[in-house]
Amino acid sequence: MNNITKLKTELDKINSTATLEQPLAKYTTWRIGGPAEIFFQANTIDELSRAVEKANEFQIPYTILGWGSNVLISDKGIRGLVIKNASKEIEIKGKSETNLPTANEIEARLNAIDTEQYYNFDDLDFDESHFPTIELTVASGVYLPYLINVTIDQGITGLQWFAGIPGTVGGAVYNNIHGGTRFFSEVVQSVYVLTEKGEFKTLQKSELDFDYDYSIFHKNKDVILSVNLILREGDKERARNTSIAWATRKKLQPANSAGCCFQNIEKPVQSDLKLESNSWGYIIDKVLGLKGKQIGNAKISDKHAAFIETQPGASSNDVLGLFELIYEESKNKLGITPKTEIFFLGFEQSEVQKFINSSSQ
Ligand SMILES: Cc1cc2nc3c(=O)[nH]c(=O)nc-3n(C[C@H](O)[C@H](O)[C@H](O)COP(=O)(O)OP(=O)(O)OC[C@H]3O[C@@H](n4cnc5c(N)ncnc54)[C@H](O)[C@@H]3O)c2cc1C
CATH class of the missing domain: 3.90.78.10 (UDP-N-acetylenolpyruvoylglucosamine reductase, C-terminal domain)
Incomplete structure (x- = not known):
């Protein structure tokens, strides 16, 4: 048995989604890309970390795929293990004393860069900093548009700026997504990871090197397992209206794409x-x-x-x-x-x- 076959046998013990030479096009918003040598869908945080540990055990390289909305996969496909992250856990932990600093430096950089002239965000932006804070722990595979709806339904606000962005919470942290002039890092308190050395670790926001379209995860192979978010017990109706209005404006963007492909020039x-x-x-x-x-x-x-x-x-x-x-x-x-x-x-x-x-x- 080669190592890929051994890995498949082990993944089959976790759940029944492991397949060989699985075409990946349907897991990306561009709908393109060749096969994964071995593919596995992780439905929980535990399945995600166990799959990565098994890949390490058999020395098979791994790639994490979230919603596939920011990747170009080669027509030749991806060698090694591709894990589609569909982990779903959402835990509302309750009131928090934490007040996260806003990402002032990043905002300055964003403002120096002309953002989308096609979409005006000014009328949708508002201050929520006077509302009480609430802490949530969310699996990295949670689909962000779903999380926005679930939280607003429960009177929890702060994610409305990211409406219309098709991706997972892990992808949002990985590239520090921005909606209008808001960055995802503004709501991140800490991230729980499985490091490339095989250690489970909580990394505080200050350790994540967040910047415009950047986090420390660009430089390593750590896997983001879950994210601690600090949100607000804010104005539910205003947040809902903002999310609907922003998502409606963003609908002008083609969905069969990977978003904006090029960073603006200095x-x-x-x-x-x-x-x-x-x-x-x-x-x-x-x-x-x-x-x-x-x-x-x-x-x-x-x-x-x-x-x-x-x-x-x-x-x-x-x-x-x-x-x-x-x-x-x-x-x-x-x-x-x-x-x-x-x-x-x-x-x-x-x-x-x-x-x-x-x-x-
Ligand atoms: C129509 C459209 C509109 C968009 N609008 C915006 C926008 O307004 N603002 C914006 O910032 N972006 C936007 N994007 C880009 C994209 O949606 C975001 O970057 C999104 O957050 C990517 O998340 P994902 O789960 O799809 O990541 P993927 O595309 O699956 O992965 C992206 C990278 O992150 C890594 N990764 C993903 N999850 C993990 C994890 N758990 N651990 C470690 N690494 C991980 C992957 O390996 C890969 O390198 C848009 C895209 C589309 C198609």
Whole structure:
């Protein structure tokens, strides 16, 4: 028996979801990507940690997949174990004395970066800091839109800014998602992880290096198991109305995408190049004239040019082709290249390295 077969035997003892050569396209919002050498769906925090421990025992590399809304998976697929994180536990722990500091430095950086000009958030933003705080522990696999509804139903607010973002709580921490001008790190108190060394550990927010589209998890292979959130016993109806309004505005964005693919350029670069905006949506549309351009079954969205949308039959090679086109046109016309804000899974470093680095940040 090879190690993959041994691992499957062990995973079968946890639950019956382990399969070999499982196509991964249906686990991503782009609906593309080849197979996982071995696939497992973890339905609880315990199943998630046990699967990772078994992979380590048999020295099989592992990859965690949340909702798959921020990843490009290679057409060749992913070697080793892919764990679809569907852990679901939500525990409302009760009142808390903790008052989390807001992410002032990150906010400053976000404001220096022109956010979506397409979506106005100002009228939806409001201060909740005077409301009492309440602590929750949430499994990393919980689907964020579901958590937003469940908490608001119970009079718990603070997540309404993230309405319309299709992802898990683990994915939200991993990339410190932002809704309007709010960052997910503003509601995170601590994170419970299984480290790459196999230790279970609670990491406080101050240890997580949160930044714009960044957390410490970009630098290690720790698995986020659960997250302690500090929310508010706030104005339920206002929070609900905000979440509905924000999700409705975000519906303009194509769902068969991975969100915005490129990080905005820094202001000094914008000013040197005398560009009206520093968003790649603007650059790709107005400067490079590539909006609507199609390769295979992938297309630079007509709705928002920093989004790439796919049609049935698309491959990750089609998306890479569009990245290449944008990269080359931008290098030739502007002398800068974009930095992607999605995660590449299953690729050789050499295939994608140039899209990860950037000359404009
Ligand atoms: C239509 C649309 C709109 C979007 N709007 C926004 C927006 O407004 N703001 C924003 O910030 N983003 C947005 N996104 C991007 C995306 O939805 C978020 O980044 C989301 O939080 C990703 O979560 P996920 O569970 O899908 O992560 P995945 O895409 O599954 O994974 C992303 C990365 O996180 C890692 N990861 C996931 N879970 C764990 C875990 N438990 N432990 C360790 N590593 C983990 C994965 O290995 C991978 O490297 C949008 C995407 C779409 C398709």
